[in-house]
Amino acid sequence: MRTLGQAFNKNGREDSNNFLLLRLIAASLVVYGHSFALAATTNGLRDFTTSILHYRYSGDLGLHIFFVISGFLITFSFDRRHSVKDFVISRALRLFPALVVCMALLAFVLGPSLTTLSRGIYFESPETYGFVWRNASLYEYAERLPGVFTDNHARNAVNGTLWSIWVEVRLYVLVLVFGALGALRSRWVANLCIAALVAIGLFAPTYMPFITGDPSNLRVAVFFAAGVFLYVNRDFIPLNRQGLFALLLAAVLSYRQPAFEIACGAVIAYGVFMIAFAPKLNLGPIEDYSYGIYLYGWPIQQVVNHFYPDGSALQMMLIALPGSWLAGALSWYLIEKQALGLKARYSGAKKAKAAGGVAL
Numbered sequence: 092m093r094t095l096g097q098a099f100n101k102n103g104r105e106d107s108n109n110f111l112l113l114r115l116i117a118a119s120l121v122v123y124g125h126s127f128a129l130a131a132t133t134n135g136l137r138d139f140t141t142s143i144l145h146y147r148y149s150g151d152l153g154l155h156i157f158f159v160i161s162g163f164l165i166t167f168s169f170d171r172r173h174s175v176k177d178f179v180i181s182r183a184l185r186l187f188p189a190l191v192v193c194m195a196l197l198a199f200v201l202g203p204s205l206t207t208l209s210r211g212i213y214f215e216s217p218e219t220y221g222f223v224w225r226n227a228s229l230y231e232y233a234e235r236l237p238g239v240f241t242d243n244h245a246r247n248a249v250n251g252t253l254w255s256i257w258v259e260v261r262l263y264v265l266v267l268v269f270g271a272l273g274a275l276r277s278r279w280v281a282n283l284c285i286a287a288l289v290a291i292g293l294f295a296p297t298y299m300p301f302i303t304g305d306p307s308n309l310r311v312a313v314f315f316a317a318g319v320f321l322y323v324n325r326d327f328i329p330l331n332r333q334g335l336f337a338l339l340l341a342a343v344l345s346y347r348q349p350a351f352e353i354a355c356g357a358v359i360a361y362g363v364f365m366i367a368f369a370p371k372l373n374l375g376p377i378e379d380y381s382y383g384i385y386l387y388g389w390p391i392q393q394v395v396n397h398f399y400p401d402g403s404a405l406q407m408m409l410i411a412l413p414g415s416w417l418a419g420a421l422s423w424y425l426i427e428k429q430a431l432g433l434k435a436r437y438s439g440a441k442k443a444k445a446a447g448g449v450a451l
Contacts, residue, residue: 092329092331093329093330093331094325094326094327094328094329094330095321095325095326095328095329095330095364095368096325096326096327096328097326097330098330098364098368099167099325099368101368102367102368102371106371107371108367108368108371109366109367109368109369109371109372110160110164110367111374111377111378111379111381112366112372112374113156113160113363113366113367114156114157114160114379114381115374115377115379115380115381115384116153116156117152117153117154117156117157117160117381118153118157118380118381118382118384118385118388118415118419119153119384119412119416120140120149120150120152120153120156121149121150121153121154121252121384121385121388122384122388122389122392122408122411122412122415123138123149123150123153123408123412124138124140124148124149124150124151124152124153125150125251125252125388125389125392126138126392126404126405126407126408126411127148127149127404128150128245129243129244129245129389129392129393129396129407130244130392130396130402130403130404130406130407131244131396131400131401131402131403132401132402132403132404133403133404134403134404134405136403136404136405140152144355145346146352146355147352151310152359154255154311154314155311155314155356155359156359156363157255157385158259158262158311158312158314158315158318159314159315159317159318159321159359159360159363160318160363160367161259161262161315161318162262162314162315162316162317162318162319162320162321162322163318163319163321163322163364164318164322165182165262165263165266165318165319166266166270166275166318166319166322166323167322168181168182169266169267169270169275170270170275170322173270175267175270175271178267178270179267180434181434182260182263184430184431184433184434185382185427185430185431186229186256186260187227188426188427188429188430189382189383189386189422189426189427189430190226190227190229190256190386191227192422192426193250193386193387193422194222194223194226194227195223195227197222197236197249197250197390198219198220198222198223198236199223201236201239201249201390201394202219202222202236202237202239202249205239205240205394205397206236206237206238206239207238207239207241208237208238212237212238213236213237213238216237218233218235218236218237219236219237221233222235222236222249226250226253229256229257229260231257232253232254232257233253234247234248234249234250234251234253235247235248235249236249240393240396240397242397242400243393243396243397243400244396244400245393245396248389248393249389249390249393250386250389250390251389252385252386252388252389254307254308255311258302258308258311258312259311259315261301261302262301262302262312262315264301265288265300265301266319269281269284275323278323278324281319281323282320282323282324285316285319285320285323288300288312288316289313289316292309292312292313296309299312313356314356314359314360317356317360318360321360321364330364330365330368332365334361335358335361335362335365338354338357338358338361338362339358341354341357342354342355342357342358378420378423378424378428379423379427380416380419380420380422380423381419382419382422382423382427383415383418383419383420383421383422383423383427384415384416384418384419385419386418386419386422387414387415387418387419387422388411388412388415391410391411391414391415391418392407392411395407395410395411
């Protein structure tokens with residue numbers, strides 16, 4: 092019986108699995124789902140995750156996919172290197188260049204173009220520079236720019252997706268801390284650490300380290316923890332259709348019951364790797380635009396709502412989804428890919444990739 096570990100050992104390289112496809116789907120689901128929250132009208136429609144699957148909404152589904160993948164691959168990233176320096180450099184080069192450019196474009200190009208204030212007042216406001224610093228440094232999450240999107244359906248929210256990146260980087264820190272302490276070298280110790288953090292999140296959330304007790308933060312952290320758990324126990328977890336069918340059956344049988352969301356979460360976490368290690372789908376020249384799609388999707392949707400305040404969710408999606416893909420592609424080719432090229436110079440990424448690892 093094939094295990095998750097066997098599937099990963101065989102198809103761990105980016106060119107032999109479907110992680111890229113999953114990331115692109117997840118980013119697109121976020122944009123699609125946000126259209127129903129940011130548009131002035133939905134014409135009575137609801138996103139398909141809510142109306143058909145009856146599971147939260149599409150934006151949450153996309154986030155959960157992201158965090159499961161991230162928990163698995165980020166843990167692998169530290170485990171294959173066992174180097175704090177390499178891990179930090181790799182994470183920083185993946186996250187910050189595109190994020191800093193995005194925040195600068197929002198604050199110094201989009202903001203002054205759309206603000207209701209005079210440009211003098213806009214550029215004198217500490218909020219303008221605080222937006223860039225707080226978000227680009229991931230010190231905290233700030234969503235407002237002075238006078239921008241004040242009449243939108245979602246007022247003042249320049250980029251509402253940044254909170255999850257704030258959470259994710261703190262989860263990276265937890266992986267780094269436990270990895271540096273050697274907890275990832277023992278499956279049992281790692282499982283005890285995961286169980287302890289989940290218990291804190293359930294019973295004493297205000298004491299959850301780094302990510303606070305906010306329910307949304309804790310929810311995505313659980314999916315990240317699921318990814319970590321699956322990586323740590325990969326050699327003991329069977330990966331087959333029967334397992335997926337059993338989880339799907341549990342979700343169906345628990346419909347409208349308190350356990351339904353837990354069952355759906357298990358389907359998502361397990362299903363991600365069933366898809367990831369299924370026969371690879373060739374995406375042709377498409378590369379990893381997912382981070383840029385995620386960064387620019389919300390601001391593009393807010394611009395659509397600004398100029399077309401009576402537009403429907405479907406109309407917003409038809410404009411914003413291609414727009415966010417274009418922005419994601421530009422971000423990838425002009426910024427992210429260039430930054431990732433520096434990883435081999437400053438860390439052990441080149442050696443790890445040559446050994447068959449996933450390019451992270």
